[in-house]
Amino acid sequence: MNKKTISVSALALLVIIFVTTCTSIVYHGEIGVLLNFGKPVRIITRPGLVFRYPYPFHSMQILDARMTILEPKPSEFLTADKKNLILENSLCYKINDPILFMKTVRDKIGLEIRLTDLLSSHTGLLLGQFELSDLVNVDPQKIRYREINRQLTMLMQRDTDGLGIEIKEVFIRRIMLPEMNRYSVFQRMRAERDRIAKKYIAEGNEQGQKIRAEADKTSRVMIAEAESRALVIKGEAEAKAMKLYGDTYSKNPEFFQFYRSMEAYQKVFGDKSTLILDSDAPILKSLLKEPQP
Numbered sequence: 001m002n003k004k005t006i007s008v009s010a011l012a013l014l015v016i017i018f019v020t021t022c023t024s025i026v027y028h029g030e031i032g033v034l035l036n037f038g039k040p041v042r043i044i045t046r047p048g049l050v051f052r053y054p055y056p057f058h059s060m061q062i063l064d065a066r067m068t069i070l071e072p073k074p075s076e077f078l079t080a081d082k083k084n085l086i087l088e089n090s091l092c093y094k095i096n097d098p099i100l101f102m103k104t105v106r107d108k109i110g111l112e113i114r115l116t117d118l119l120s121s122h123t124g125l126l127l128g129q130f131e132l133s134d135l136v137n138v139d140p141q142k143i144r145y146r147e148i149n150r151q152l153t154m155l156m157q158r159d160t161d162g163l164g165i166e167i168k169e170v171f172i173r174r175i176m177l178p179e180m181n182r183y184s185v186f187q188r189m190r191a192e193r194d195r196i197a198k199k200y201i202a203e204g205n206e207q208g209q210k211i212r213a214e215a216d217k218t219s220r221v222m223i224a225e226a227e228s229r230a231l232v233i234k235g236e237a238e239a240k241a242m243k244l245y246g247d248t249y250s251k252n253p254e255f256f257q258f259y260r261s262m263e264a265y266q267k268v269f270g271d272k273s274t275l276i277l278d279s280d281a282p283i284l285k286s287l288l289k290e291p292q293p
Contacts, residue, residue: 024050024060031065033098034058040099061102067094067168072116074176077124083132088174089119091156093165101164111163115156119170122155135175138192145172 025048026032032044036058044050045065052058070091077085093115095101105111126148134144152170160167249256 021054022052024052024062026050026062029064029066031063031095031098033061033063033102035061040102043098063095063098063101064108065095067092070112070115070119071173072119074174075120075123076178077127079127079132079135080129081131081133084178085127085132085135086176086178087123087127087172088176089123089152089170090173091115091119091170092168093160094168095164096166097164099164100162104163111165114163115160118156118159119152122152122159126151126155136177136189138189138196148172 024032026044026046028047030047032050033040034042034044034050034052037056038059050060052060070093072089072091074086074088077087079085101111105114130144130148133142134148137143149169149171152172153167156170157167
């Protein structure tokens with residue numbers, strides 16, 4: 001191996017040692033905290049290559065600067081009406097003071113342990129002020145999720161003010177019921193649905209009765225008006241008929257009397273009647289009477 005190769009190898013080794021011991025890389029979405037013998041001295045927020053003294057003089061700790069969602073394990077809580085619920089909460093936070101963050105909780109694991117304990121404590125105390133119907137209800141107007149989430153967020157923001165983080169929002173992600181409570185909740189929901197259905201049926205029956213009563217009233221009025229009109233028409237027709245009969249009778253009384261007698265005989269005797277009459281019977285006189293010239 002010649003001297004040139006040795007020199008190049010030594011130079012490359014020096015460059016590698018320099019890069020690994022005297023530089024750090026801060027990526028987008030990260031915050032770098034430069035430590036001098038473990039004490040924070042500088043915060044790097046811009047992504048890129050950072051030059052520093054080698055360890056132990058300087059060291060670099062990288063923190064996540066993005067919005068982070070913490071999802072603790074589901075826990076069981078007790079409501080004001082002594083009902084057990086299993087809740088899944090989520091917490092959205094962001095590191096806004098890296099130095100204070102490192103002094104209080106040191107790292108993300110320590111922070112999440114502390115946040116989980118605080119969130120569980122506040123959720124238990126807060127749910128003790130609300131009933132099960134405020135969380136599980138067939139009426140959307142009675143559900144108070146927004147109020148509970150808002151109060152949880154305010155409580156967590158107050159108690160994490162000195163941790164170097166900013167709590168954006170706390171919200172209930174999921175509600176589950178213990179096996180012993182599911183049947184009673186389902187029964188309550190079924191009873192509520194039955195009550196609403198009976199209410200709608202009663203309102204429908206009431207409206208139906210009103211419509212039927214109005215229709216009956218209208219039909220009776222129409223029938224009465226029709227009958228009244230029919231009586232008027234019938235009276236007018238009978239009056240015209242009587243006038244016509246009178247006029248006809250006055251023109252030829254004998255013919256009119258003869259015609260009415262024939263109608264009466266037709267109605268009395270029928271089609272297949274057999275009569276035995278005396279020679280002096282009026283009907284024979286009417287039938288056998290010779291017409292006058």
